[in-house]
Amino acid sequence: MAGDDRAVVKTYVPAHQKEQWVTHAEEMDMSLSEFLRSMVQAGRRGFLTDREEGGSEGSDPRGQGLEDRVLATLSAEGVVSWDQLVDELSGDFEDRLDETVQALSEAGEIRFDPRRDGFVLQEDA
Numbered sequence: 001m002a003g004d005d006r007a008v009v010k011t012y013v014p015a016h017q018k019e020q021w022v023t024h025a026e027e028m029d030m031s032l033s034e035f036l037r038s039m040v041q042a043g044r045r046g047f048l049t050d051r052e053e054g055g056s057e058g059s060d061p062r063g064q065g066l067e068d069r070v071l072a073t074l075s076a077e078g079v080v081s082w083d084q085l086v087d088e089l090s091g092d093f094e095d096r097l098d099e100t101v102q103a104l105s106e107a108g109e110i111r112f113d114p115r116r117d118g119f120v121l122q123e124d125a
Contacts, residue, residue: 021036024072024076027075038072039072042068042069042072043069073085073089109121110122
């Protein structure tokens with residue numbers, strides 16, 4: 001397979017989010033496509049383990065992805081308070097966790113157990 005093979009990836013996001021991405025990309029002198037590829041790769045490094053990456057020399061078990069996200073946020077925003085940085089980096093995770101818990105609950109794999117005040121596997125109910 002040639003190194004220049006490309007595939008189109010489409011996603012739908014709220015208009016305000018796209019506007020933020022366009023602004024950040026322009027501030028970093030990047031096209032929107034370049035910006036999104038960079039941010040996705042930076043985010044993936046923070047979530048994938050060395051083993052999942054195939055043990056390549058480029059993998060970083062220290063979590064370089066978080067460092068990249070901090071640098072990207074500061075590059076895009078300039079001065080950012082600690083609370084803003086925490087909000088910026090954790091908000092997406094909370095949203096994804098909420099969606100995942102709802103999906104697992106709707107699929108009947110987990111449920112909230114009020115007696116234990118927490119989520120349990122459906123089989124442990």
